[in-house]
Amino acid sequence: DGGITQSPKYLFRKEGQNVTLSCEQNLNHDAMYWYRQDPGQGLRLIYYSQIVNDFQKGDIAEGYSVSREKKESFPLTVTSAQKNPTAFYLCASRQGFGQPQHFGDGTRLSIL
Amino acid sequence: DQQVKQNSPSLSVQEGRISILNCDYTNSMFDYFLWYKKYPAEGPTFLISISSIKDKNEDGRFTVFLNKSAKHLSLHIVPSQPGDSAVYFCAVAGDSSYKLIFGSGTRLLVRP
Numbered sequence: 001d002g003g004i005t006q007s008p009k010y011l012f013r014k015e016g017q018n019v020t021l022s023c024e025q026n027l028n029h030d031a032m033y034w035y036r037q038d039p040g041q042g043l044r045l046i047y048y049s050q051i052v053n054d055f056q057k058g059d060i061a062e063g064y065s066v067s068r069e070k071k072e073s074f075p076l077t078v079t080s081a082q083k084n085p086t087a088f089y090l091c092a093s094r095q096g097f098g099q100p101q102h103f104g105d106g107t108r109l110s111i112l
Numbered sequence: 113d114q115q116v117k118q119n120s121p122s123l124s125v126q127e128g129r130i131s132i133l134n135c136d137y138t139n140s141m142f143d144y145f146l147w148y149k150k151y152p153a154e155g156p157t158f159l160i161s162i163s164s165i166k167d168k169n170e171d172g173r174f175t176v177f178l179n180k181s182a183k184h185l186s187l188h189i190v191p192s193q194p195g196d197s198a199v200y201f202c203a204v205a206g207d208s209s210y211k212l213i214f215g216s217g218t219r220l221l222v223r224p
Contacts, residue, residue, distance in 0.1 A: 004155075031210050033212075035214075040121070040216070041216055042118075042214040042215050042216040042217055043156070043201070043214040044214075045212075048210060048211065050210050058211070088153075090155050090156070092155075094210070097144075097205075097210060098144060098163070100146055100158040100161055101158070101212060102158060103148075103155030103156050103157070104155050105154050105155045106153065106154065106155050108153070
């Protein structure tokens, strides 16, 4: 079954700690995305990648970093510089323009 | 400045009736429009899309209408079912962009 797998489903971060959220897809999609959702709000774009070894900042990239070494994988690191990291994080992928984005089931990050 | 607005945070309808969800956008260059459905603690699921060359697209119980002159998008669900209860997001893209811009969502409750 093709899809997008995000892990872990729940993640806790201590103050001053970096954490990495995993996103893997087996849809053979070129483009991948990371969004953040806060309660009562829409999805805000953190980073996106249109092709391997290339990525661009979205609207709220500060305090986050990504890599795209493989087509299937687009991990997101929430650094200690992100002062308000508690949120629901969603990864998505898309084959190309004119195609819908498909989402994973998300990772909920909380601060200890 | 919000480029995509869903002005109704919630909507309640009786089972079997029509649900109409609305979305307004500001930029006439947007040319691809989508609706997603989201359950709590899950990723959004793609429902239906429409390109700017059309004014209507239908898929089973779901129909999306696009009024380009008014910069308005709507989703009609007929007949509504209790399983349709979820948060619905509209999203837009344009200018050959790989990025989607999401509205803040409308929570639909279908009462049995």
